Amino acid sequence: MSVEEDMLAKLRPSHEEEALIESTVRELVKRVTATSIAKEVTFEPVLVGSIAKGTYLKNPDIDLFLLFDPEVPREKLEEYGVRVGKEAIGGREHYAEHPYIRGDFNGLKVDVVPAYRIKDTTQKMTAVDRTPFHTEYVKEHLAPEKRDDVRLLKAFMKGIGIYSAEARVQGFSGYLCEILVIRFGGFREALEAASHWKRGVYLSMGSHEKARFDGPIVFIDPVDGNRNMASAVSLHSLSLFIVAARAYLAAPKTEFFFPKPVPLLSVDEIEDRLKGKGQVLALTLPAPDLIDDILFPQVRKFERNLTQALVQRDFNVIRSWSNVIDDRIIILHKLESFELPDAQLHRGPPVWIHDNSDDFLAKWRDNPDALSEPFIENGQWLLFIKRKHTNARELIVSNMSALDIGKDLNKYKEDVQVLGPEVPDDSQILEAISVFLDKRMPWER
Amino acid sequence: MSVEEDMLAKLRPSHEEEALIESTVRELVKRVTATSIAKEVTFEPVLVGSIAKGTYLKNPDIDLFLLFDPEVPREKLEEYGVRVGKEAIGGREHYAEHPYIRGDFNGLKVDVVPAYRIKDTTQKMTAVDRTPFHTEYVKEHLAPEKRDDVRLLKAFMKGIGIYSAEARVQGFSGYLCEILVIRFGGFREALEAASHWKRGVYLSMGSHEKARFDGPIVFIDPVDGNRNMASAVSLHSLSLFIVAARAYLAAPKTEFFFPKPVPLLSVDEIEDRLKGKGQVLALTLPAPDLIDDILFPQVRKFERNLTQALVQRDFNVIRSWSNVIDDRIIILHKLESFELPDAQLHRGPPVWIHDNSDDFLAKWRDNPDALSEPFIENGQWLLFIKRKHTNARELIVSNMSALDIGKDLNKYKEDVQVLGPEVPDDSQILEAISVFLDKRMPWER
Known part of the structure; x- marks a missing residue:
């Protein structure tokens, strides 16, 4: 079989x-x-x-x-x-x-x-008036013997974690799976096509004039030429589909449809695995009762703003990750180090912009936070100043009030917990870190 | 007086x-x-x-x-x-x-x-046939009562460390000082003019057509319209002159002409001063018997290539410095840290460039230097690999044979000493580090 x-x-x-x-x-x-x-x-x-x-x-x-x-x-x-x-x-x-x-x-x-x-x-x-047209289109164009192909494609997408146009997944909708089967003729044929896709692939059902859409993949909705029905697909989901399609065609196996779960790691196992590879900053807050499509964009914005705050202050962010587990938002950042030196190189204006130079010198000469005299390199004023926060956790904690963490999340600021570099003994955070650190493809676990 | x-x-x-x-x-x-x-x-x-x-x-x-x-x-x-x-x-x-x-x-x-x-x-x-014309021009155009102004300007340049067109200094020649006095009318007048200069200032003695010269400052040689007599002046020297001119005009003092020397620091004093501010990688080799104009460009190239080698391997270089002290070349790099984590994020091709992706996966799957499976982010293959050198000194030592350190220096590779993070008890290196760490302007020491 x-x-x-x-x-x-x-x-x-x-x-x-x-x-x-x-x-x-x-x-x-x-x-x-x-x-x-x-x-x-x-x-x-x-x-x-x-x-x-x-x-x-x-x-x-x-x-x-x-x-x-x-x-x-x-x-x-x-x-x-x-x-x-x-x-x-x-x-x-x-x-x-x-x-x-x-x-x-x-x-x-x-x-x-x-x-x-x-x-x-x-x-x-x-927003939903278009749905009956989608149903009609598929009923008309999908041959009954191809329904199983759609089932396989949907289950394949689900197995590799990219089934759904929702903000949580940013993947392929059921309707898009159906149209892919209609367009290419079956499950295997759709994978075969996907295995040749590149970023920016442009698809349609007929001779549509190429409407201008941005996005990693464009597929013109056959019931509405002004709609990209693949607009939810992130570059990551598209890439994963291309890679999975190629891997499956080369060696099909049931794990593409039903992957093994990510093994959960204990505090000790995580500490072992991180040794010499960096440290994890974990941030958690209660997830407000919002639908995923409202919540997830804000969670990702929070993640991005945290990354930016860390990078701007010279912390080396190796990777970041966010998700909602049960009723908690969890955001993880892997840092090269939690600690930075006291001294920070601070850049001033070019020396020939006299007003700015005067202000810069007036500010920093004899300033208790200056660790050196202002000096010149390549025509620009520089000096070493005392870094305000040498510890990543302290930086985030003390900047929390200034961070924009999303329209609906800002009111939960006081409930944000910032943890690390010790791995917290908290089952949801351990689950999150286990997923974050497991770099295997779903079908290879 | x-x-x-x-x-x-x-x-x-x-x-x-x-x-x-x-x-x-x-x-x-x-x-x-x-x-x-x-x-x-x-x-x-x-x-x-x-x-x-x-x-x-x-x-x-x-x-x-x-x-x-x-x-x-x-x-x-x-x-x-x-x-x-x-x-x-x-x-x-x-x-x-x-x-x-x-x-x-x-x-x-x-x-x-x-x-x-x-x-x-x-x-x-x-190369020297032009010199008698320079002498003639100055004798004809410099009023005898302005000779002292030239003396002041030369001594000022010398005091702030930018007198000489030689590669060691990359500053203002004696002839350029004379022409500045002729052009602006005196010592104070030259400083006054310089205090308004910006990067790219363009000067000439008459109605020369603007010849195309690059460089931080262009001053057309009155005896040769095709020559920028300020071509040796580095952006740093120009900037220092602008800043010093403004500072002197605001508050003249003898230290501009005769600055106090940089105080020499002991091993303990340097270690004290570096605490929490980074670590110094010191590299030294015997200076071959070459004139400065041949030697210094190679020393600076060596410095740049070292910086590049460190930065490419993720070391955070805060500042670098080089000089020849007595008969030794000394190159210093201040690093945020001598040590990096074992794991290094390694970037592969986009997933849809299939040949490259296949090569990448073939190379890294089951590779003993891989610290994770290859994974995807933003459409690109990534994985964590074992960093070859986690210590900056080891990196430089083991890459020395591959580094191009300058035509005449390459043969001294075996004599290169790479030192740090312990501060070496070596008088010339201590002198170099003392100068490197002293960020005060010459007239403010």
Whole structure:
């Protein structure tokens, strides 16, 4: 049995599951059309997403859209959507750009989402109005015998850690996987194509005029020529896909789909592994209750601003990393050293910019923080000054109030813990450092 | 008495010295015209330099040129020049681009230099043929009452360490000092002008078309429009002159002309001073018997190549310095630290350059020097490798054979000593480090 056949046996839903999903969808449609709102306002329940397209993996979400007439005002649409969902399945209100209801029903996860019934994607009024067009496109263009190819590609992406357009992953959406299979003809064919991609690869389904998009990969959405449906894919995700595709084609194995987890290291094991290789600055704070797409860009901004603060003050940052583990944001920086010498070379103006030179000399001559007289090199004033913070942790702690750590994170500044160079005995931070230090590819662990 | 009057009392030769110089010059001329060569070949003895121009400081050199007819072949000119000098004053043959005799006569240092008698500077045949024109220009254009201004300016340049166009100093020649006084009208006036100079200042004596010269300062030679007579002036020397001029005009004092020497530090004092500020890598080798203009560019090249070797291998060089003390070349590098971690981040190709990636992976997978698996960041292969040299001294010692340390220095490679971080108890190196660490301006010591 080939690796792919072996995998499909695991990925394909069972006949029982298929039957349960079918009956659940029928029941759901019945329920939403029976709600009190359905009696007042006309809307059309439409199944979208991977179930509608027959490309779902095990335990899929059911995505049920309620399509309203464009005449309905936006706030009414939102109100109706939420009320229909609540009445039909209970659940909880969620909000992206747009409110929707997420709940459990028959043991399956269900999203009930209001949207507008538009004629084409140029009329888009909410962020999700385009979704039914995606569903239709795939239903029309994906041959039923290629559904398993989509399952394999999605599972492959998931296995190597780049499945999802969400900010947490910055990878390939389910829809993009489907279109890749349609475009190239199958799972292996998509990998074969990817193995030749370069940064900046440009793809489309037809003879689209090349719209100007930035980004590591551009794939024009067949239902909307003005949209790059691969815009979420980071350079890292693209690179990992190229490398994984080549590695898989050379030697397929199940670990691409189901990688072994990163082994967790103890404090001693981490200290052992770091010996002579640098020291880890660990920073942690409670993760506020925000959706990933709001939270993760801020976490990464925090990471970047920390890196910048360290580098600006001469600390040598070897690598950095951030993630949210359970309810905590954890940011790690591997430094060449936690300690720097007292003396810091401080650069002043060129000697012939007299006003600035006078100010510089007035400031630094006889300044208690000056460790030398101002001197000249290559026409520029220099001197050695006392470094304000010779320890990386102290630097970050004392600069925390001045750091912009993201719109929604700034209010958690007082809860930030800055740790190191001793490895903290804290299970989530140990998990983070274990992942940070494990440089193997997911399929090679 | 003003600082300048005070200084002139020290700088101006006494009447006795003037008389001695005058009679010595007369005697010299008599001697060269009485030589056996003078009876065979016609040449004209001409006094050039600061004595001819009346701008000399105490203990001046006597520069006596022997001007030959351009018909005399070059090798004959050299032969005659050397024989005349030897017969007249003994002394020793020296060689720049050109041979000449340097000797002592009547307790004065004398150079006897053969050259061609040319009509204008475009006919120049040897490097020194232009010199008599310089002497003539100054004699014609420098008013006798401004000779003391030249003395002050030369002594000022000397005091702040930038007097001489030689490679050792890379500063202002005596002739340039004379022209500055002519151009601006006096010592104070020259300083006043310099205090407004910027990098790239362009000067000339008349309405010269702006010839294209690079360099921190351009001053067109009035006897040769195709020559920048300030070409030797380094950016550092120019900057120091600007700063010193401003400082002197604000508060004149004798220390500009006669600075206190740099205090010499002991091993303990140096160790004390370096505490928490870095460590000094000291390198020393015997200075070959070459004139400064040949030796110094090579010493500086050696210094630059060392800096580069250190920086390329991640050592943080704070500052470097080189000089020749007595018969030894000494090169110093102040490093943030002598030691680096074992692990070094090593950058490979972008993942989508497949041939290079394959080579990179083939080289580093299962390589005993790899400290991690290859991993991807921003589309590029990276891994941690074992640093070959974690100690700066070891790095330099083991790379010495591969370093290009200058045409004439390469043969001394085996005599190179590399020292540090312990401060070596070696008087010349202690002197060098004392100068290196003393960041005060000469007039502020």
